[in-house]
Amino acid sequence: MEKTILNPQDFVKQVTIDCVIFGFENGQLKVLISKINFKGPFHAIITGFIKNNEDVEKAADRVVFERTGLKGIYLEQFKVFGKVDRQRREFIDELIQINNLESTAEINDYEWFTKRHISIGFYALLDINKVNLELTEIDESLTWYNIHEVPSLIMDNNEILTEAHKSLLDDINNKFTAFNLLPEKFTMRDVQDIYETIFEREYVRPNFQKKILQMDVLERLEKKFTGAANKAPYLYKIKNT
Incomplete structure (x- = not known):
């Protein structure tokens, strides 16, 4: 160049x-x-x-x-x-x-x-x-x-x-910034993967999900159907502010 x-x-x-x-x-x-x-x-x-x-x-x-x-x-x-x-x-x-x-x-x-x-x-x-x-x-x-x-x-x-x-x-x-690394729609597993990677530690899934949902910054959407219906995870997106 x-x-x-x-x-x-x-x-x-x-x-x-x-x-x-x-x-x-x-x-x-x-x-x-x-x-x-x-x-x-x-x-x-x-x-x-x-x-x-x-x-x-x-x-x-x-x-x-x-x-x-x-x-x-x-x-x-x-x-x-x-x-x-x-x-x-x-x-x-x-x-x-x-x-x-x-x-x-x-x-x-x-x-x-x-x-x-x-x-x-x-x-x-x-x-x-x-x-x-x-x-x-x-x-x-x-x-x-x-x-x-x-x-x-x-x-x-x-x-x-x-x-x-x-x-x-x-x-x-404090600022819920990690969600900006994800696509517009994501699963709770995707969120946990981000947190575990950044903080280099593992989280217990139920406790982690409870913590994230208590932030009250996510909107739950339809399920992500990839196999058995009863195992399909919900999709989420960041709430409009």
Whole structure:
């Protein structure tokens, strides 16, 4: 893919959106990781910039849409990252060296990336089966990784991912966020699978079902007929608010 240099004049200076996009598939909590469109072992969480005429939340929504094709998904701002030393200069220096960006013009094109940036962290939850991955000028590839098998990431992206994961765990019981990883209609077994995967523990089914129903956020629908009628589980969806 041809390298496209972003024009810094189009964006809010030295502020980025770092969005950790979570999905659930085959009993695994997964995160979307970009292989950056340069030579070298440069992997990153999903990153973008804020346009001068754009709200922060709209920017985060756009950054997710550009990679997944989905709009209006669940987004939660969880932390701002503003340490003076975020290894930005080291990353850019290595990128320039590996990619033989030797001319003054080429290096100047990347100079604004080396300056200190403040990052606003969001995490996103979505139905992975609805995603249609699309590459931007920043991405060589996009890959879903198991949360425990993510490759080494650039700069402080591993720290950002860790903080996003912690926030997800803290938020699930209070904000009922886990349901956003499921399709529109789901069974109670699907919900239990999500919780057991995220918290890495098993739940007693009757107790778990009672706990979930006491939240009073689900609407029971028709049964999901897959075999014997007396064993068919009910389908649920999130109540309209």
